[in-house]
Amino acid sequence: MSEQKVVEPRTWDLGPETEYRFELDPGTTLAIKLVQGHAEIFGFELVEGKVYLFGYECKAALFTWLGCVIEMSSKLCEPSTEYISDETPMRAYANLHIALEQMRVRALRQIRGSPAPPGDVSKTEPPKILVVGPEHSGKTTVCKILTNYAVRAGQGWSPFLVNVDPSEGAWAMPGTISVAPVYGPIPTSSPANPLGTASTTAPLSLSSNKLLPLSYWYGHSDTKRNPLLMNRLIRNLGENISDRFELDSEARASGLIVDTPSSFASGPSSNNQRQKLIKACVDAFKINMIVVVGHEKLNVEMQRTYGSQLTVVKIPKSGGVVELDQAYRERVQNYEMHTYMYGQVIKPPPGITNGTLGGENLTDLILSPSSTIVNFGDLQIYRIGSDTMAPSDVLPVGATRTVSEMQPVVVDPASPSSGLFNAVLALLAPQNPDENERYDEEILDLSVVGFLVVTNIDTVKRKMTILAPNRGSFTGRTAVAGSFEWQEQMTGLPVDVAGADSSPVAMSAISRFFLPASRRTYSSYFSSKPGGGRYFNSAKAPKNAVVAAKTNSKAETPSEVQQDNIKAASTPSSSANTSSVNDAQSPSPPNAPTSGASEELKAGSPEPADLSNAFAEFTHNHIPQLSITSKDFKTHQFFSLHRPLLLISQPSTIFREVPSNLPLFSSLKPEAEQSTQPNYGLGGPVDPFIDADAEAARQLTRALTLSKAGSTLAWENTLRHLGLDVNKEADRVNLQQQFDKEWEEVLLDSTKRKRRKKMKKHKWVSDTSNLRYCC
Numbered sequence: 001m002s003e004q005k006v007v008e009p010r011t012w013d014l015g016p017e018t019e020y021r022f023e024l025d026p027g028t029t030l031a032i033k034l035v036q037g038h039a040e041i042f043g044f045e046l047v048e049g050k051v052y053l054f055g056y057e058c059k060a061a062l063f064t065w066l067g068c069v070i071e072m073s074s075k076l077c078e079p080s081t082e083y084i085s086d087e088t089p090m091r092a093y094a095n096l097h098i099a100l101e102q103m104r105v106r107a108l109r110q111i112r113g114s115p116a117p118p119g120d121v122s123k124t125e126p127p128k129i130l131v132v133g134p135e136h137s138g139k140t141t142v143c144k145i146l147t148n149y150a151v152r153a154g155q156g157w158s159p160f161l162v163n164v165d166p167s168e169g170a171w172a173m174p175g176t177i178s179v180a181p182v183y184g185p186i187p188t189s190s191p192a193n194p195l196g197t198a199s200t201t202a203p204l205s206l207s208s209n210k211l212l213p214l215s216y217w218y219g220h221s222d223t224k225r226n227p228l229l230m231n232r233l234i235r236n237l238g239e240n241i242s243d244r245f246e247l248d249s250e251a252r253a254s255g256l257i258v259d260t261p262s263s264f265a266s267g268p269s270s271n272n273q274r275q276k277l278i279k280a281c282v283d284a285f286k287i288n289m290i291v292v293v294g295h296e297k298l299n300v301e302m303q304r305t306y307g308s309q310l311t312v313v314k315i316p317k318s319g320g321v322v323e324l325d326q327a328y329r330e331r332v333q334n335y336e337m338h339t340y341m342y343g344q345v346i347k348p349p350p351g352i353t354n355g356t357l358g359g360e361n362l363t364d365l366i367l368s369p370s371s372t373i374v375n376f377g378d379l380q381i382y383r384i385g386s387d388t389m390a391p392s393d394v395l396p397v398g399a400t401r402t403v404s405e406m407q408p409v410v411v412d413p414a415s416p417s418s419g420l421f422n423a424v425l426a427l428l429a430p431q432n433p434d435e436n437e438r439y440d441e442e443i444l445d446l447s448v449v450g451f452l453v454v455t456n457i458d459t460v461k462r463k464m465t466i467l468a469p470n471r472g473s474f475t476g477r478t479a480v481a482g483s484f485e486w487q488e489q490m491t492g493l494p495v496d497v498a499g500a501d502s503s504p505v506a507m508s509a510i511s512r513f514f515l516p517a518s519r520r521t522y523s524s525y526f527s528s529k530p531g532g533g534r535y536f537n538s539a540k541a542p543k544n545a546v547v548a549a550k551t552n553s554k555a556e557t558p559s560e561v562q563q564d565n566i567k568a569a570s571t572p573s574s575s576a577n578t579s580s581v582n583d584a585q586s587p588s589p590p591n592a593p594t595s596g597a598s599e600e601l602k603a604g605s606p607e608p609a610d611l612s613n614a615f616a617e618f619t620h621n622h623i624p625q626l627s628i629t630s631k632d633f634k635t636h637q638f639f640s641l642h643r644p645l646l647l648i649s650q651p652s653t654i655f656r657e658v659p660s661n662l663p664l665f666s667s668l669k670p671e672a673e674q675s676t677q678p679n680y681g682l683g684g685p686v687d688p689f690i691d692a693d694a695e696a697a698r699q700l701t702r703a704l705t706l707s708k709a710g711s712t713l714a715w716e717n718t719l720r721h722l723g724l725d726v727n728k729e730a731d732r733v734n735l736q737q738q739f740d741k742e743w744e745e746v747l748l749d750s751t752k753r754k755r756r757k758k759m760k761k762h763k764w765v766s767d768t769s770n771l772r773y774c775c
């Protein structure tokens with residue numbers, strides 16, 4: 001007999017300066033509504049009456065400065081731990097925020113050339129803070145609170161948030177280190193997106209947060225695994241940030257906040273690698289304040305080492321910070337990887353129909369990845385250094401390496417020891433097409449444009465199946481493997497109370513029938529091809545692959561589910577295909593690669609293809625192909641990072657009007673016809689979405705020009721109003737010269753970077769066995 005479930009909300013009354021802390025177990029979801037007063041979650045202010053959902057084993061706290069009343073979902077969905085605490089370090093954090101705010105104001109005053117108040121001799125450096133602390137001290141939380149307070153200050157600040165903790169992943173997959181200018185408060189709803197959702201992995205309608213990160217791939221979660229590589233990537237990030245600040249001096253005033261891994265704080269102070277990495281951060285990001293979270297010894301160590309050159313501040317650790325074990329961290333990394341591909345799939349608790357994730361609609365955060373079969377030779381895959389590697393300085397005296405920590409080693413997918421099956425790969429930005437500008441370790445300096453997972457390897461046919469956010473060609477592209485492995489089965493997700501399978505795999509498979517397959521943008525801040533291409537979608541309709549071998553218990557990727565469905569619907573021999581659909585829904589993890597497991601759907605078959613194929617064909621036939629030069633690409637790259645909000649109107653191409661005479665479902669082109677398509681760049685087919693980049697660059701450039709022209713006109717009007725001659729005004733002439741210079745710099749940006757890279761290359765010297773950083 002089924003018992004009637006009573007759905008009654010619980011109410012908590014919080015006093016001033018108290019916080020409600022909660023910890024969710026795997027599979028549970030919590031809904032919180034602010035009924036009265038003001039409350040915030042790690043600096044993100046809640047809207048009264050809105051329902052906020054939390055999942056993926058989220059552990060967080062809702063804090064109120066003045067007191068509030070909140071309503072919780074129901075007794076059926078209670079967190080495993082929940083309590084109210086009136087001992088919080090929020091006053092100390094707020095004081096720190098005020099100090100940073102004063103630094104920003106002084107910096108902006110100096111940048112704008114305004115006079116300082118009489119007697120004010122304070123430094124005019126914007127805050128550039130490095131947050132360090134031991135494990136579970138709440139470093140990430142402190143960074144989030146300080147960033148949220150800055151953007152909420154109403155001064156138009158957009159601080160740069162830097163994550164150098166590769167175990168966390170921040171806005172992308174774990175294994176990356178990244179930076180993003182933050183324009184809106186960062187919500188907290190799950191540990192899978194600790195620093196918010198990037199606009200490249202979320203729908204373009206996302207309103208709360210438009211984050212466009214720049215990421216580098218380290219590939220491991222532990223910084224001790226390859227400190228040399230970590231050091232170099234930190235310096236690369238720093239160089240990019242400096243370039244950005246050079247070109248936008250007012251953005252510099254907002255400053256930057258760097259979140260570090262706990263390995264920076266653990267171990268003896270004599271630990272060379274740890275010290276070198278802290279030094280790399282201090283140098284690369286031009287740090288002027290180190291914030292030590294709740295650790296006396298580390299505070300003393302930082303004071304001794306850096307006290308003479310910068311400010312070292314110690315702040316208390318919150319008693320609410322949860323000690324996370326290794327198993328939890330691995331689950332969170334798994335959530336992050338799945339969230340990257342499938343979006344955030346959170347099942348609201350019973351009775352909740354209007355829940356939001358950090359204020360966003362639930363369905364808006366569900367994504368649809370795609371499976372593509374590629375030839376082994378299409379994608380060049382590397383590993384940095386050898387697979388199992390102890391740092392050079394722990395090798396026995398006199399011992400040398402055969403492969404250095406920094407050496408890119410080509411991985412052969414056909415080799416049984418390639419370790420590529422289920423490996424997460426970082427797809428890199430295109431290499432410099434100019435051969436004269438190439439250098440040996442160039443791929444170490446290329447940023448990430450997206451992530452792929454190798455879900456199947458067919459050594460007989462020399463093909464592999466790649467799970468990617470979007471369909472498209474990888475021909476001529478470069479990817480780097482790390483030590484992260486994709487696990488198909490996710491534990492800890494909410495179980496559908498209605499009995500349906502709500503795992504991301506199933507959800508995604510369902511969602512793709514309702515959502516356009518190409519809705520998912522691929523890291524739009526960088527091109528997928530030299531010279532542009534915002535989307536991975538290819539003009540060439542991808543071949544539909546069908547998994548033929550159904551004898552094992554392999555769970556196919558959702559795209560295979562979709563493709564199987566297409567096949568099942570389109571071929572007469574449906575019995576085998578029906579079983580393939582069933583197999584695809586099996587939640588069991590994939591087995592070892594099956595040889596001959598995939599075969600291609602015959603090109604030119606009269607059966608209907610899926611919508612995305614029809615769309616790809618339509619774009620190929622009807623959208624004019626625009627070419628974009630490397631210079632335009634760099635300009636776009638800079639401006640997309642510089643004015644990310646303007647990218648929100650993208651992509652123009654997917655909203656293009658479809659001619660009424662185009663059939664909704666069109667068949668695939670014959671193989672012969674496909675192969676006659678012109679190639680672009682490194683041999684890949686022409687990307688129809690390349691014009692999205694050109695269009696974006698044009699729009700961004702136009703917006704910036706209009707904004708500058710608008711302010712110049714406004715200034716002229718002001719001068720006229722004051723009765724001054726606009727043509728004789730010295731400042732105006734200077735301003736015009738400055739604008740001209742800025743434009744010149746933007747246009748020369750590409751060349752400048754190339755030169756820098758060359759210079760950087762010369763900083764590296766190689767001995768016979770190893771490459772060492774010599775600064």
Ligand SMILES: Nc1ncnc2c1ncn2[C@@H]1O[C@H](COP(=O)(O)OP(=O)(O)OP(=O)(O)O)[C@@H](O)[C@H]1O
Pocket residue numbers: 021022058059060061133134135136137138139140141142165191260261262318319320321322323324
């Ligand atoms: N006041 C609080 N109440 C409840 N949970 C909290 C509180 N502050 C932080 N947490 C949670 O504790 C966990 C650890 O916090 P956080 O990630 O900030 O620590 P960290 O020092 O950055 O961790 P790591 O050592 O992994 O770098 C997170 O899940 C966070 O949401």
